Structure formats: C-alpha cells, structure tokens
Amino acid sequence: VNSVYFESKNLESLRENLDGSNIKKKYRLRWYGKINIIKNSNFEIKSKNGSVNSKKIYKINNLNTKFTKKNLNLIHSKLSKKFNFLKNYEIISSTHYMRKYFISINNKIRATIDNNIFYKNLKYFHDFNISKFDLNPIIEIKYQTINDNEVRSNLKNLTLRMSKNSKYFNSILKNS
Numbered sequence: 001v002n003s004v005y006f007e008s009k010n011l012e013s014l015r016e017n018l019d020g021s022n023i024k025k026k027y028r029l030r031w032y033g034k035i036n037i038i039k040n041s042n043f044e045i046k047s048k049n050g051s052v053n054s055k056k057i058y059k060i061n062n063l064n065t066k067f068t069k070k071n072l073n074l075i076h077s078k079l080s081k082k083f084n085f086l087k088n089y090e091i092i093s094s095t096h097y098m099r100k101y102f103i104s105i106n107n108k109i110r111a112t113i114d115n116n117i118f119y120k121n122l123k124y125f126h127d128f129n130i131s132k133f134d135l136n137p138i139i140e141i142k143y144q145t146i147n148d149n150e151v152r153s154n155l156k157n158l159t160l161r162m163s164k165n166s167k168y169f170n171s172i173l174k175n176s
Contacts, residue, residue: 001099001114002038002067004029004075004122005168007092017169024048026168027089029060029079035096039064043079052145058082067094072122093171094120096131108147114138119171138165 006027007013016024024047031041041063045056063078065071072091080086097117103110115137143151 002031002033002035002094002096003167004067004094005092005171006076006079006086006089007123008089014169014172017166022048022050027083027086028168029063029075036067037065038067038075043083069122090123092121092123093168094122095167095171096120097167108143109151110142112140112142114140114167117167117170119167121172134170138167 005013006029013024013026026046028044028046029038029041030044031038033039041060043058043060045058047054047056060079060082063075065074076086076091095117096119097114100113101110102112117134117136117138118131119134120131141151141155
C-alpha cells in the first residue's frame with residue numbers, strides 16, 4: 001500500500017491531529033503494488049467526525065508515472081486540475097507498507113494488519129531515498145458504529161494495547 005499525502009501550507013491536517021480535534025480531514029493519493037510506479041491510483045478524502053470515520057474515493061485514470069522526486073510536481077499538477085482546492089496544498093510525505101486483510105464470518109467486521117511500514121518526508125528532506133522505518137505492526141479493526149458493542153465485547157479479553165495511530169502523522173513525526 002502506497003500513499004502520498006497533501007497538506008495545506010499552514011499544516012492544517014497535522015495541527016488537527018496534534019490538537020486532538022474531533023473533526024478532521026486528510027487528503028492522499030493511494031496506489032497498490034510497486035512503490036516506484038503509480039498506476040490505478042485513487043485520490044482519497046478521509047474524514048473524521050467524532051468517533052465516526054468516512055472516506056470518499058475518486059479513481060484517477062490519467063496518472064501513470066514513476067514515483068520519483070522529479071515527478072512530485074507533475075503529480076500535484078494533474079491532481080490539482082481535477083481537485084481545484086489542492087492548489088492550496090502541497091505534497092508533504094508518503095507512507096508504504098504491506099497489508100493483510102481479514103473479514104469476520106458474518107461479514108460485519110474487517111481487520112487489517114500493516115507491517116514493514118516506512119515513511120518518506122517529501123517536503124523537508126532533499127534526498128528522496130531517505131526513509132524512516134517503523135518495526136511495529138498496526139492492527140486496525142473496521143466496522144459500522146451499529147456493531148460497536150459486539151466488537152468491544154469480543155475484544156475485551158485481548159491483551160493488545162489499543163492506541164490512536166496515524167500513519168500520516170508518523171510520516172511527519174518520524175522524519176523530522
């Protein structure tokens with residue numbers, strides 16, 4: 001899984017995360033497969049309102065390019081033509097990881113396990129090849145709010161430590 005994150009000039013998304021805001025948005029370009037080849041990508045707008053997360057996904061058909069520092073302006077330019085508000089944003093970082101998918105027997109609950117995570121700071125580092133690695137896997141459990149009691153009941157005996165995590169935030173923090 002590969003994602004390139006867009007951020008406003010005043011770091012609005014990062015500030016929302018640091019402030020613990022209950023209402024926030026993130027913008028990213030996502031593609032699957034090889035890190036260095038962007039194809040079959042989607043532009044995603046992730047929103048959070050309280051404890052409810054949502055995601056709008058837009059298929060990007062006209063972007064088949066190599067993921068290189070040289071092409072960051074091309075990527076931004078093509079996406080800004082389709083999403084005019086991105087003219088006020090810039091590419092700031094990227095995340096890359098392996099993901100495994102799981103689904104419950106009743107199809108109500110999904111889980112993902114992400115590992116081999118690494119981040120690139122695309123704004124503040126001049127060397128595109130510098131990456132920061134995260135050795136901790138991330139498990140996410142995804143479900144509709146109507147299933148919250150069922151999920152919490154089933155997970156109460158697990159010894160996993162539940163915590164807030166943002167790969168976007170980590171891509172900035174771990175590369176500073």
